Amino acid sequence: MAGGRDYGFDFMKSSHHEQRLPGGGSSSSSTPWLGGSGAVGAAGAFAHTKEPEKKSDAELQADVVDFLKRRLQLGKGPATITEISDGTDVDLRKGRDEHVLEMLVANPKVEALHDEDPLQETAFTYMAKYAVTNKSELLQLINRCKGGICWEELKDTYSSVEGDMKAMQEAGKVIAVVNKETHKMNLYPRGDVFLTELPGSIRIKPGSEVALTAEDMNQHIRRGEAVRISGQWFRVSSETVGNQTLRSAAPLTVTMNADLSVR
Numbered sequence: 001m002a003g004g005r006d007y008g009f010d011f012m013k014s015s016h017h018e019q020r021l022p023g024g025g026s027s028s029s030s031t032p033w034l035g036g037s038g039a040v041g042a043a044g045a046f047a048h049t050k051e052p053e054k055k056s057d058a059e060l061q062a063d064v065v066d067f068l069k070r071r072l073q074l075g076k077g078p079a080t081i082t083e084i085s086d087g088t089d090v091d092l093r094k095g096r097d098e099h100v101l102e103m104l105v106a107n108p109k110v111e112a113l114h115d116e117d118p119l120q121e122t123a124f125t126y127m128a129k130y131a132v133t134n135k136s137e138l139l140q141l142i143n144r145c146k147g148g149i150c151w152e153e154l155k156d157t158y159s160s161v162e163g164d165m166k167a168m169q170e171a172g173k174v175i176a177v178v179n180k181e182t183h184k185m186n187l188y189p190r191g192d193v194f195l196t197e198l199p200g201s202i203r204i205k206p207g208s209e210v211a212l213t214a215e216d217m218n219q220h221i222r223r224g225e226a227v228r229i230s231g232q233w234f235r236v237s238s239e240t241v242g243n244q245t246l247r248s249a250a251p252l253t254v255t256m257n258a259d260l261s262v263r
Helices: 057-073 081-088 098-106 135-144 161-170
Strands: 110-113 123-126 174-178 185-189 202-204 211-213 226-229 232-235
Touching: 057 081, 057 098, 057 110, 057 123, 081 123, 098 110, 135 161, 135 185, 161 174
Parallel strands: none
Antiparallel strands: 110 123, 174 185, 202 211, 226 232
């Protein structure tokens, strides 16, 4: 301090920061010595490191099934035990996770492929309910299912199936209906397409997306309806304004003359 005076602040001396350690010696740390296990946190408290919880066999099996499903959707072939271990950290060989192997063999969504060569590893593949791999096969399947098919049973078939399904809905190639009881979407074949000529005349300016009609079409077409003008398809706008009801919202697919039954 100025003038060499002592104001009693001797606690600032380094001797007050030295801590006696067991067995002799000292430390200049301002944190008291803590015995036992554990790490010291920023506030000088114990910060015990938690061991990561081990997944159950059912959880490990789910990891493998998801891995196999992704491979199927990406168009990849079956996965060997080594490939599964590399992709999921689940070791199906004898040892750590061998019980998961037994569960996979018994899983109806998984097929085990055994090679005749004993030196080759067993491979596994995900079993989608329907073996479709592209848009064309998807449409063929829906057309065969006259009573409809649930979308939930198709969504795991291949990677772009959702985009293909939406494109077919918008183009009117399939009919989509949400079941009021299950709240699940069912897809139905469109069947034969019948075109009805609309009254009056329609005019479209070059580059415009809006068609001008000579008369009111509200009695002839509804929101979302498909209209062909000079060989090009358009859809009636389903844009809602303000607090309009769901009835005014866009339908899932091109509409028909009457509402579809959900039964």
